[in-house]
Amino acid sequence: MAWIWTILALLLLAYILLWKRTNNNNKRLPPGPRGFPIFGSLHLLGEFPHRDLHRLAKQYGPIMHIRLGLIPTIVVSSPKAAELFLKTHDLVFASRPPHEAAKHISYNQKSMAFAEYGSYWRDVRKMCTLELLSNVKINSFRAMRKEEVGLFIDSLRKSARDRVAVDLSVKVSSLSADMSCRMVFGKKFADSEFDERGFKAVIQEGMQLSAAPNLGDYIPPIASLDLQGLTKKMKKVGKVFDDFFEKIIDEHAQSKDEDKNKDFVDVMLGFLGSEESEYRIERSNIKAIILDMLSASIDTASTTIDWAISELIKNPNIMKKVQEELENTVGMKRTVEETDLESLDYLNMVVKETLRLHPAGPLLIPHASTEDCTINGFHIPKKAHIIINAWAIGRDPDAWTDAEKFSPERFVGSNIDVRGRDLQLIPFGSGRRGCPGIQLGLTVVRLVLAQLVHCFDWELPNGMSPADLDMTEEFGLTVPRAKHLLAIPTYRLHK
Template sequence: MAVLISLFAFTLLYLSYKLYKRLTLNLPPGPRPWPVVGNLYGVKPVRFRCFSEWSRAYGPIISVWFGSTLNVIVSSAELAKEVLKDNDQQLANRHRSRSAAKFSRDGKDLIWADYGPHYVKVRRLCTLELFSPRRLEALRPIREDEVTAMVESLYRDCTSLEHKGKGLMVKKYLGAVAFNNITRIVFGKRFVNDEGVMDEQGQEFKAIVANGLKLGASLAMAEHVPWLRWLFPLEEEAFARHCARRDRLTRAIMEEHALARQKPGGAKQHFVDALLTFQGSYDLSEDTIIGLLWDMITGGMDTTAISVEWAMAELIRNPRAQRKAQEELDSVIGPSRVMTESDIPNLPYLHCVAKEALRLHPPTPLMLPHRTNVDVKIGGHDIPKGSNVHVNVWAIARDPTVWERPLEFRPERFMKEDVDMKGHDFRLLPFGAGRRVCPGAQLGISLVMSMLGHLLHHFSWAPTIGVRPEEIDMGENPGLVAFMRTPLEAVPTPRLAAELYKRVPVDI
């Protein structure tokens, strides 16, 4: 009985302290929270749109309570600068959900690591070694090979009697590029053969990815309300089985590369080879190597395909912009050869198309939360230690005070002003900024540009029969990344000679 009374008294004191802090601090405004659950029941499924609506009502910085945890949402470029530059070090920690903590071995990777010596070491490895210009150039043949494989597949399908003149699901082809590209760059593996058949190891890989997504999405309410966790216990055995399965596959691939490296010419530029090379000099544990490899996979698997699908939807809705991009491609490349990445610097309008698509449709519309490691002030408001701060990139890109006609797809806006999109201009943040900016930004940009260029140079694109361009569904699915709610279906028409659609496989 004495223990229960003590526990009750401690809980009462804790809640009283939290209430006192909430009442005495100058927190950002926001919707009134409910006891225990906070604002959880008021948050709509597409969170970045919901937070944007609340920001229009309460201002560009708002408080949203997930259970007893304060989440601060900023929706202006000025406040994003305060978060990602002025207070960067104080906000460089990462909130880890229970599932993220399990997957990352409590932050032994890069994405979920708190800011400190480990993060600085691993970030340096990524910047100087994994994503160096030299390595990205060495991996260029893989990217170009997979993009030409996409073109060949599209051509085969759109000219077949079965599909001629009919719409194709664009996501299918973009997803194949993203999947094959990331597995080859990270693991040195193309799990799918030229006939589109996936091998046993590839099937295991896809099953692990799908199971990880399922486990990560299974803890919503209990994640934010500690008092309810006894009702929703973490499935320790399920997470342990998943991690063991993931690690078993990864170790098998690492062992294959370790054996190959013992032979003359066996060392390659793939990320797994690079991590094995630098394991000793950077003092990398096996947990960190596995965590980094899967960071690259989860970070690069969907984002490029998502970005290109949105861009193609906008270009089909805006035929004038599509024609202008194709005129540039025809002028620079011509009708007798295919595009390569070396052509990208000579395609300024295509750059503008990619930027405008990433502005309107950032693949991660709401940045992963930055967690405060000390009390800070943002926009004149108190943000206590332990709060989560989110930057609503999607809302900033639609701010009429910084963008002229922000809801229109107008690539020309970037011809007038060269806006950086790698974290230096806080109006456009598809890859984040500051200490936690995406280290693979240049890799993502190169692949997006190459995919867009090939799709537009090789084909003209129109909506399916009976669908007007303005009727294409531009809504998003709920989730961390912004998939199109209705996958894009479109009709491609070849523009070049038949021999230019043939893939010549490369082995690297």
């Protein structure tokens, strides 16, 4: 019993110190719910935190203070507020808070996504931007993407001949995983080569653990107790990744093939242990970045494609407009090439609208303040966590007309893009911590979606009406469909 009283005393002391720090000199925090001692307002967050925070922001405003456990948290829910945090005061909020999942899965926060702001993060960001995600490197894998998408279309054609429904969610996810593995590792892997649960399943488990509400993140003094059993699961998943990545790195280090197109592991190994390298990376850094690349490229791309084709099936008139554009631009005798994508204006509007309504990461990755700051007259304390609710921003009625409606036409004549310049649409974040893989992600999403719509007509099984399609979501680090999308393809092309 003594340890329980010790923990309670430590929690009470932490709460008192937090209260003194956040209320120092009567500085005015943003409005928000009061919460309970120690636990704060954790009870206000349910199965879908992005929706709960959106509901609270309607009551307290677009810059809201909410204490989650012992952690002072600022929730940003409008484009104007996001601009203050991600542009005007970008440097103050460029860091990341401590995160239990990143500690145990992402090599003590050595990944580009979760690393604290500083010289190490700047080196890793520069390396990824210039060496792994440059246009030259992305284009070097164009033939690979064409090959994988071709295999994908062939498998769907067989289902079309048999008139059977396909699980598009699984198909798209597998395609995304295969392309990602070939870019990162140089080859695809069967599930049996990774873990008995399968490659994609373990990636998804890691993403779910990273997003799971963890008392250790909100009440740090009790993190070591692992009351929810999450740390044990994190360590287990981290071990699976680590063993696999060690094997991959060893294979690449021993390879003598000088003629192959260098994958991401090859590129990073070129900087390992070199005194001439400007990047400070070691073996653990390479593994953390590999995990970054896989998580970002597999889950976010497949989730976005899944939502996009769902919206098109649910809105047949919009699907028809996309198909007409493809018929006029590409014709009916061939599939879509990557060189066609920039000419497909309406398709690109569909992708933007999908990212507005269904951002893959609705709350982005939290930021952390590195110093005290005043925004709109509100005190933002040092070490506060900053949550940018991209989902709420995409539905802000002051920024969007008929915000809940899927309407690609809203982008006609508009210069709004998704690259972080326009704060009303930030599915990839903005500022210093904006996602550097935007171009690769958009290329994959647009290419696969274009092929699905150009090559096939789609109908729902069992006579289901498009209006009845279930669009329920499932919360995680990304937000996929809760139920897989099943649909029957009919081949359209004259080839």
